[in-house]
Amino acid sequence: MQAxxxxxxxxxxxxxxxxxxxxAALAGARDRNGQLTKPPGALGRLEDLAIWYAGWRxxxxxxLENPQVIVFAGNHGVCAQGVSAFPPEVTVQMVANFQHGGAAINQLSKAIGAKMDVYALDLDTPTADFTIAPAMTETECVAALQTGWAAVDPEADLLVTGEMGIGNTTSAAAVAAAVLGGRAEDWTGRGTGVDDAGLARKTEVVARGLARHATDDPLAALRCLGGRELAAMAGAIAAARHHRIPVILDGFICCAAAATLERSVAGALDHALAGHLSAxxxxxxxxxxxxxxxxxxxxxxxxxxxxxxxxxxxxxGAIACHSGMATFAEAGVSGG
Structure with missing residues (x-):
């Protein structure tokens, strides 16, 4: 679908x-939840998840029968600053691994019955080093957002976006700091496993990027400090909302990209929940x-x-219980 x-x-x-x-779907789901063969609230957060999902669908x-997983890959000019424990060539190599079904996400996608797609975004043309210039021009950033938007299958009933890109925890840290506030050291972590000297260097690089590209516009922060794969994830998450497809957010990089949407328009992530707490x-x-x-x-x-x-x-599991359980009336159980 064209963006x-x-x-x-x-x-x-x-x-x-x-x-x-x-x-109407939210009200109907709440009403059904109140009639299922269980004590009120006995399924805890699962009940809220099912009702949330019902509202968006x-x-x-x-x-939930047709989940989609999309992995976006990009390369980062800021890697020239020595911010990663791995060289940029690994991005290309891992994309080939995704395409041949050999990565962890391939196995997990199979396990949940998900369609998985992989998009490599101009890997031969890394973004600019954001300590020297904006990572992307507006044209480049919009193109990545459009790729993400068009990658979403309108027939999917759940979306997961993932990423691959050596150096992208550096970009994500810079984007998070620019969008949410705080110091470079508040947001910069070890990523692929840099040592103490590498972490100090990476933090200093993020600080330089923030100083060069000070902005209160979250989308400008995405353009100046982010990467093509971050922008593509943001575009895909926005497209999912357009199609009323619920989203499960991944880790730090995905959530940094998503934060640019939420800080641009409050409530932009109401259709998304957090899948896990990353290390x-x-x-x-x-x-x-x-x-x-x-x-x-x-x-x-x-x-x-x-x-x-x-x-x-x-x-x-939440949806299976909500939609598959009998009501007290259907089961002939007293107390409903």
Whole structure:
């Protein structure tokens, strides 16, 4: 589906016009939940998840049958500053691994019955080093947003976005700091496993980027400090809202990209929940800023959409109970 925007300004306008959940479906799901064969609240957060999902799908008794996982890959000019433990060539190599079915996210996508797509975004042309110039021109940023938007299958009933890009925890830290406030050291972590000297160098690089590209516009922060894969994830998450497709957010990088949407238009992530708490140090701070409580906490820091994919089964369980359980009347059980 062609993206219906051609500038950052028109993309922001689309965010402001995004649909709300279906009020009738929400009411119907709440009513059904109150009649199921269980004590009130006995399924805890699963009940809230099922009702949330029902509202976005417009069906008080929904099913989840067609999840989509999309992995976006990009390369970063800021890697020239020595911010990663791995060389940029690894991005290309991992994309080939995704395409041949050999990565963790391939296995997790199969396990949840998800369609998985991989998009490599101009890997031969890294973004600019953001300590010297804006990472992307507006044209480049909009193109990445459009790629993300068009990648979403309108027939999907759940979306997970993942990423691959050596250096992208540096970009994500810079974007998070620019959009949510705070110092470079508040947001910069070890990423792929840099040592203490590498962490200090990475933090200093983020600080330089923030000083060079000071802005109070979240989409400008995405353009100046982010990467093509971050922009593509933001575009895909926005497209999912347009189609009323619920989203499970992955880790630190995905949530940094998503934060640019929420800070551009309040409520832009109401159709999204947090799949997990990453082991990347600042992810908890980022989730708190977004008001998202993670479903899982497994010490993951892989990216690729892996934590969000694992969380899909939690949501599937919630929906299965909500839509498949009998009501007290149907089961002939007293007390309903």
């Amino acid at each position: 219906p925007f051609s500038t950052l300004s028109t993309f922001r306008d689309l965010l402001a016009e995004a649909p709300a959940p279906d009020a 417009g069906n008080p008794r929904p099913v 990347e140090g600042a992810h908890g701070r980022l989730l708190a800023a977004l008001g998202k409580e993670p479903l899982l906490n497994l010490g993951l820091r892989l990216g690729e959409g892996s934590g969000a994919a694992l969380a899909v089964n939690v949501l599937k």
